[in-house]
Amino acid sequence: MDYLSEVMWTEDEIAFRKEVRAFCEKEIAPIADEIDKGPYPRELLRKIGKAGYMGVLHDASAGGSEKGVSYEIIIAEEISAVNGGLDMGRMSSTTLYGMPVSKFGTEEQKKKYLLPIVNGEKIGCIGITEPDVGSDTAAMKTRAEKDGDEWVINGEKRFITNGSQADYMCCFAITDPSVSSKKGMSAFIVDTKSEGFSVVQDHDLLGMKSARVSWLKMEDVRVPSGMLLGELGQGFTILMDELDSERTAIAAEAIGYGRTAFEVSVRYANEREQFGRPIRAFEGISFKVADMAMKLEAARALTLTAARMLDRGMKATKQASIAKLYATDAAVQITNDAIQILGGVGYTTDYPVERFMRDARLMTIGGGTAEIMRFIIQREIYKEFFPRK
Ligand SMILES: Cc1cc2nc3c(=O)[nH]c(=O)nc-3n(C[C@H](O)[C@H](O)[C@H](O)COP(=O)(O)OP(=O)(O)OC[C@H]3O[C@@H](n4cnc5c(N)ncnc54)[C@H](O)[C@@H]3O)c2cc1C
Structure with a gap:
């Protein structure tokens, strides 16, 4: 088959694709139509994590294999060729949530908030989009204000893949409204079990039926200062x-x-x-x-x-x-x-x-x-x- 072409892929990548495809045929294909009634079972994400397909972008300290993006696109293509919503959920957890933690998180944050994502035990999501903020992300309205050793977050996030299923959200919020968002936005890891965190609704979608895509609300959600990702003002x-x-x-x-x-x-x-x-x-x-x-x-x-x-x-x-x-x-x-x-x-x-x-x-x-x-x-x-x- 052309996608196994030796011109484009290394021997190891070709072998990896065969392995992922065999996994998909065994674990996903038999239930691909069934899980499209949604949401995909958590157990399936655990199996995907156990097989190592949540960790190719992450380093060993977070349980990953550091294989790289060329392996991630093999996984993304193979799972999507069987069920689209499932891979959207997997990718939102490991790439959209996982990459900011992997690249900008401390070793402690990675151990606590990335390792369980990589092994499929926990689910992550990324919170950028808001009811009034889509393509123009710099116009973000969600605010985080410092109160002692905590940040207090208020705002809404809409169309968040995995939203109502997620354990953690990589949440972007304005921490300094007196400067442009490029300098005044920060990123936080938010535990979705926190008081004040709620699900407004799961959206009823045209497709991607096996995923949950949600509208979320944060009212005075308190986040310890140790859950700031990267530097203050580094969000953008x-x-x-x-x-x-x-x-x-x-x-x-x-x-x-x-x-x-x-x-x-x-x-x-x-x-x-x-x-x-x-x-x-x-x-x-x-x-x-x-x-x-x-x-x-x-x-x-x-x-x-x-x-x-x-x-x-x-x-x-x-x-x-x-x-x-x-x-x-x-x-x-x-x-x-x-x-x-x-x-x-x-x-x-x-x-x-x-x-x-x-x-x-x-x-x-x-x-x-x-x-x-x-x-x-x-x-x-x-x-x-x-x-x-
Ligand atoms: C199923 C689903 C899952 C999603 N998952 C997530 C997620 O996990 N996390 C998250 O944060 N977001 C998520 N999103 C949000 C998604 O990223 C946004 O929908 C997208 O960025 C567009 O924003 P919008 O819908 O507000 O459209 P708008 O920005 O309001 O755009 C409306 C239309 O105007 C056009 N437009 C806007 N600005 C310009 C411009 N400057 N020039 C030309 N045309 C322009 C757009 O192209 C579009 O056609 C998801 C959305 C969906 C539907």
Whole structure:
């Protein structure tokens, strides 16, 4: 198969993909439709953690294997190719919550608040978005005020993946409203069992049905000062740092949905006969298959490039945004074409393509919309063309 190509992946990565795929076939595929009624069982996340698929980005002190982003995108693609919402939950815990703790947390914080995430015992989430704050994260309203040895947090966070299931949230809040958010925002680890922390509601979503995505409220939530992540006022830097790895992994998830929809379509077009021949004989169908394959290959190459850059410690803001924009758009088109190739049965739940189409639709919104990706890409291009002296 092309994704096992020796041109793109190392021998170890190819072996790792085979291993993850075998795990998915055994542990997830048999219940993929069932768990889509949501939420995914906690036990499944524990199994994923035990298998080591929550820790490839984290160091040994947090129970991780430090394999890197190229391994994370293999896991993201393989699990997403079976169930989208489950990987969104896994990734929110280990990458979106985990990376800020991993990169900016103290050794003590990592031991206490990351290790149980990596082994799948606890669930994490990231709290950026608010009812009035989406793409413009710098306009954040959630406030944290110092009171003795504690921080008191007030605010609401909306659309938080894992929200009502999570044990810990990496919460971004304004700590100094007198300066710009770039200097006045900080990040905290918040225990969701804290007094004043509540779930307003779980959102009823178009897709990603196996995940829980919630609206959360914090009223005078007291957080010990030792749960500040990084330096005071470093929140915006932490937020921006997290996004490049998140966007690369989201691109890989999108490839997963597209891949399954593509494989189902190729087989169906070969078997289904109309007008006395398999429908693959009609250009209207076979050209779609060619376009789907091309988009998948391109998405994979872009995503792996971003992953390799991140693994080398390079700044990958433009590449991660390009990969995310292209792969998520491709997944929407591929899953949509898959339904067209299957005709009426594509619109039923007898085949999983309608589920993948609904899951894929989120990906041009979450983690930064397609419009914001275009904004970032052009901004980075102008920075390259006209560097500040
Ligand atoms: C299922 C799901 C899970 C999510 N999980 C999380 C999570 O775990 N944690 C978290 O913090 N957030 C999460 N989000 C929130 C997600 O990141 C935001 O929805 C996203 O960033 C967009 O914000 P918004 O929805 O407020 O849209 P808005 O920012 O209000 O945008 C609305 C429209 O305006 C466009 N727009 C806005 N600004 C510009 C601009 N400058 N130029 C051009 N167009 C623009 C957007 O592209 C979009 O089309 C999740 C969302 C969903 C739906």
